[in-house]
Amino acid sequence: MGQHVSRTDFEWVYTEEPHASRRKLILEKYPQIKKLFGYDPNFKWVVTSMVLTQFVLLYLLKDRSWPVLILVAYCLGGVINHSLMLAIHEIAHNLAFGHARPLHNKLFGFFANLPIGLPITISFKKYHLEHHRYQGDDQKDTDIPTYIEAKLFCTTFGKFIWVILQPFFYSFRPLVVYPKPPTFLEFVNLVIQLAFDALVVYFLGGRMLGYLLLGSVMAMGLHPVAGHFISEHYMFKKGYETYSYYGPLNWITFNVGYHNEHHDFPAVPGSRLPEVKRIAPEFYDNLPQHHSWTAVLYDFVMDPDVGPYARIRRKAKGLSS
Secondary structure, rough: OEEEEEOOEEEOOOOOOOHHHHHHHHHHOOHHHHHOOOOOOHHHHHHHHHHHHHHHHHHHHHOHHHHHHHHHHHHHHHHHHHHHHHHHHHHHHHOOOOOOOOHHHHHHHHHHHHOOOOOHHHHHHHHHHHHHHOOOOOOOOOOOOHHHHHHOOEEEEHHHHHHHHHHHHHHHHHHHOOOOOOOOOHHHHHHHHHHHHHHHHHHHHHHHHHHHHHHHHOOOOOOEEEEEEEEHHOOOOOOOOOOOOOOOHHHOOOOOOOOHHHHHHOOOOHHHHHHHHHHHHHHOOOOEOOOOOOHHHHHHHOOOOOOOOOEEEEEEOOOOO
């Protein structure tokens, strides 16, 4: 468990991110993919059902012991909250109500945010869209670990701890490496979330707020659904910076595993990403891919060739497309 990773630096490249050029090639060959752009009218109902399920669980679990709360938070509540985080990812791309109704998307993001316990929907969008536009950028892509993370968590045991602590790195890294002034809507998000949390504590007790927060944190760390954080862009094969996952957990994560397809076509909602692959299989079938997020977590921890350094970085800014 003390084995060191073999890398001592990130993989620096001087080419632009691959998605804009592949998008152009695919659309030249398959212009019908443009018909998949837009929003999924069923999305809002799926998200609403998940939020209401958490509300029901709050009531049903209010008198349960801490061991029961922790077990349910890890196995069920945390999975729902993680799915809601990925719903917020869809909302960040205006895929709940479409680009023509940005306010509707933002308001729905506040609603989807409630069971997560912490205000994330506006801040996430502020940084995530730059991850798309400037993938691998030394400063603007805050999805990439810092040098401090890579140096401190460079052993097998260190990577295991890093995976557990991943929700904290993922949440606070942007504030450290690329701070941005808070916006008015972030304050609105904060006020709405604090009001909801206060209502939970007042009517159901502090333990139930703890249930929500624990679920959110645990499902972002050492948890099968959290495997997507690592599977998406960590370099498991030299030279490849984005990987798709084609396993069953896509069913509960809005197909976020179709990650090459998502970066190629961020205007396509998750429910239609498998159709992108079906239409243009020759562009995706031969790319390195994952079929198990649990295996991704295991390989990340145990393989000395993989670790926080296994990311492609670039000094040049990404394309503006």
